[in-house]
Amino acid sequence: MDDLTEQVLGIVASIPAGRVMTYGGLAREVDTGARTVGRILHGGGHDIPWWRVVNADGRPYSGAADRARIKFLNESTPLLSDDPDVRVDLAQARWAPAETTASTEPVQPQQDH
């Protein structure tokens, strides 16, 4: 197991239920490319909360969106129910590792791209 894989999987495993993280955000944390993060999740095994990692649009892995939707509903993850496809409300669900220590700070709003 590479150090990079170990870091990524470690961070993914640290994401609390009801929260998600983007590929790009993870990539910035481990200082690598966003595509690399996706590759690690694909080959990192299914014993990880892969549904808590979504792309910049707030969508999970397209090939398992159904399974991800179940998980989101089960974990009460903030979703944008307005859209036909499963989509996470990143403005509320976005999470970062450093946020664990400073939980008193309010979440910062995200502009609409």
Next chain:
DNA sequence: TGCTTGACTTACG
């Protein structure tokens, strides 16, 4: 060694 591929992102029209 070199080219293709992909569970991605950001920017521009």
Next chain:
DNA sequence: CCGTAAGCCAAGC
């Protein structure tokens, strides 16, 4: 909101 383009990084062939 949608399509296009360029940048990105590791794995596979």
